[in-house]
Amino acid sequence: MTDRRSSRADNRTKTIMRAALDLALEVGYAKLSIEAVATRAGVGKHTVYRRWPSRGLLFLDAVLSLSTEGLNHPHTGDVVADLRETMAKAVDLLGQPPWGPLYQALIGEAQHDPEVAAALNRRFIEPQTADTLARLKTAKEQGELAPDFDLDLAFDMLSGPLYYRLLITQQPITHDYIDRVLHAAFAGMSPRPHAR
Amino acid sequence: MTDRRSSRADNRTKTIMRAALDLALEVGYAKLSIEAVATRAGVGKHTVYRRWPSRGLLFLDAVLSLSTEGLNHPHTGDVVADLRETMAKAVDLLGQPPWGPLYQALIGEAQHDPEVAAALNRRFIEPQTADTLARLKTAKEQGELAPDFDLDLAFDMLSGPLYYRLLITQQPITHDYIDRVLHAAFAGMSPRPHAR
Numbered sequence: 001m002t003d004r005r006s007s008r009a010d011n012r013t014k015t016i017m018r019a020a021l022d023l024a025l026e027v028g029y030a031k032l033s034i035e036a037v038a039t040r041a042g043v044g045k046h047t048v049y050r051r052w053p054s055r056g057l058l059f060l061d062a063v064l065s066l067s068t069e070g071l072n073h074p075h076t077g078d079v080v081a082d083l084r085e086t087m088a089k090a091v092d093l094l095g096q097p098p099w100g101p102l103y104q105a106l107i108g109e110a111q112h113d114p115e116v117a118a119a120l121n122r123r124f125i126e127p128q129t130a131d132t133l134a135r136l137k138t139a140k141e142q143g144e145l146a147p148d149f150d151l152d153l154a155f156d157m158l159s160g161p162l163y164y165r166l167l168i169t170q171q172p173i174t175h176d177y178i179d180r181v182l183h184a185a186f187a188g189m190s191p192r193p194h195a196r
Numbered sequence: 197m198t199d200r201r202s203s204r205a206d207n208r209t210k211t212i213m214r215a216a217l218d219l220a221l222e223v224g225y226a227k228l229s230i231e232a233v234a235t236r237a238g239v240g241k242h243t244v245y246r247r248w249p250s251r252g253l254l255f256l257d258a259v260l261s262l263s264t265e266g267l268n269h270p271h272t273g274d275v276v277a278d279l280r281e282t283m284a285k286a287v288d289l290l291g292q293p294p295w296g297p298l299y300q301a302l303i304g305e306a307q308h309d310p311e312v313a314a315a316l317n318r319r320f321i322e323p324q325t326a327d328t329l330a331r332l333k334t335a336k337e338q339g340e341l342a343p344d345f346d347l348d349l350a351f352d353m354l355s356g357p358l359y360y361r362l363l364i365t366q367q368p369i370t371h372d373y374i375d376r377v378l379h380a381a382f383a384g385m386s387p388r389p390h391a392r
Contacts, residue, residue, distance in 0.1 A: 030308040107363060108307025111300050112226040117366050125364055146387045153357070153380050159364075160356025161349070167303060167363055168321055168355075170313050184349050188384020191342045 016041045016048055017062035025098055029059065029105035056109045056116040063106045064123055066099055072131050079139035080182055083158065086132075087178045094166060094173060104166060129155045157185050212237045212244055213258035221294055225255065225301035252305045252312040259302045260319055262295055268327050275335035276378055279354065282328075283374045290362060290369060300362060325351045353381050 019040035024032050034055055038045045052058035070089040074082050093099045110117035132155045139145045161181045165173050215236035220228050230251055234241045248254035266285040270278050289295045306313035328351045335341045357377045361369045 028308060104307050108304045110366075111304025111307075111363065112224060114366075121365055143387060145385050146383065149383070149385050150376055150380050153376050154385065156357040156360050157353070157377070157380055157385075160358070160360040161352040162356070163364060164352050164356040164359050167307065168359060169317055170306075170310075180346055180349050181353070184346055184353050185381075186384055186386045187342065187345070188382055188386070189341050189345050189350065189353075190382045190384070191339060192388065 012041075012043060012047065013051060014065075016043065016051065016058070017065055020058055020062045021066075021098060021102060024059065024062075024102060024105060029102075029109065032059070034058070054113065054115070056113040057119065059106060059109060060116050060119055060123075063099075063102045066102070068093060068099070068124075071128060073135040075135065075138060077142070079135065079142075079144045080186060082135055083132075084178060084182055087158070087162070087182070088175050091162065091173045091175065091178060094162075107167060132158070158182075208237075208239060208243065209247060210261075212239065212247065212254070213261055216254055216258045217262075217294060217298060220255065220258075220298060220301060225298075225305065228255070230254070250309065250311070252309040253315065255302060255305060256312050256315055256319075259295075259298045262298070264289060264295070264320075267324060269331040271331065271334060273338070275331065275338075275340045276382060278331060279328075280374060280378055283354070283358070283378070284371050287358065287369045287371065287374060290358075303363060328354070354378075 016037060020032065020037045023036055023040055027036075032055060034048050035045055037058070038048050041048075048058065052061065071086060071093075073086045076082055094103065106116070106120065110120050133151060136145060136151055136154050140147070140149070140151065145151075158181065162173055162178075165171050165177065212233060216228065216233045219232055219236055223232075228251060230244050231241055233254070234244045237244075244254065248257065267282060267289075269282045272278055290299065302312070302316065306316050329347060332341065332347055332350050336343070336345070336347065341347075354377065358369055358374075361367050361373070
């Protein structure tokens with residue numbers, strides 16, 4: 001009996017999140033309201049508020065419930081190839097509905113709501129950063145990175161340009177762009193002394 | 197007579213923009229409404245709508261009316277020092293009210309409103325990018341950059357990590373962080389061959 005009741009509650013939670021995503025794609029997140037989500041999901045407004053204190057936190061849960069598989073790095077022994085593969089998967093996700101526009105709207109909301117920003121970091125950004133860091137540590141041990149490279153900065157250096165395109169210039173992020181970023185990050189801007 | 201009338205219109209425009217900025221700082225951009233701005237400015241709602249078709253475009257004009265002096269690069273002959281000086285000025289602006297939180301809210305709005313995103317790029321991002329590019333071109337001519345460095349990517353590589361902190365991890369952007377970004381961008385991630 002308890003099981004049946006909790007599975008009904010789970011289904012209702014999923015229905016509400018699905019309604020939030022559908023509406024955000026149809027009318028844009030800016031016009032999304034808890035009322036409209038409740039109506040679309042066929043529940044009362046208070047049923048939504050019992051689960052989520054704000055529109056932003058509902059939207060966060062809904063977006064993060066979508067699959068983002070494949071964002072963990074392979075460990076093939078070639079760090080540039082492994083980074084490229086994971087960045088390409090991220091870019092493929094970002095480049096198309098539903099994930100792309102929904103994730104962009106979520107980051108927009110994070111600029112106005114510190115709770116959304118904190119939860120987004122804890123639940124999505126930090127695990128990705130940790131996975132990248134683990135891949136780069138192995139690369140450093142294997143001599144594929146400069147011994148003094150600032151590992152804690154690597155995720156910012158590699159992801160920063162992608163987020164910059166997504167959020168600021170809003171130009172398309174292509175696989176070619178990833179190749180250019182990887183090349184620039186690995187080669188550096190300084191002139192290189194001639195190799196012996 | 198025409199002059200006096202147009203100066204009165206100018207003053208009214210400034211009063212409305214000031215009211216929008218004050219309210220955004222007080223209650224947050226998410227809660228800003230054209231109605232509240234009109235009331236604060238002591239004008240009718242239609243006076244605001246005659247000037248701006250949307251809340252986002254009013255806010256854009258208001259934020260970009262604030263001074264952002266010092267974001268053009270010096271040309272001292274030391275490209276890293278010149279980049280550091282300009283990035284430090286940008287970071288000082290970002291790190292404190294009113295510019296920091298208002299600019300962040302503006303980028304948030306740009307995620308939901310393509311007109312705001314396009315105007316922000318055209319009026320603020322593109323001139324900054326062009327100025328950075330001019331500085332880096334000189335550096336390349338003077339042998340301070342790798343001859344094959346992808347200049348069109350330089351602004352993304354240098355600004356990307358700063359925007360990533362501002363918008364995603366929301367960690368403080370310090371002068372020390374700038375030094376680390378510059379070092380990483382110039383040195384690159386690859387192991388370097390020994391200099392002769």
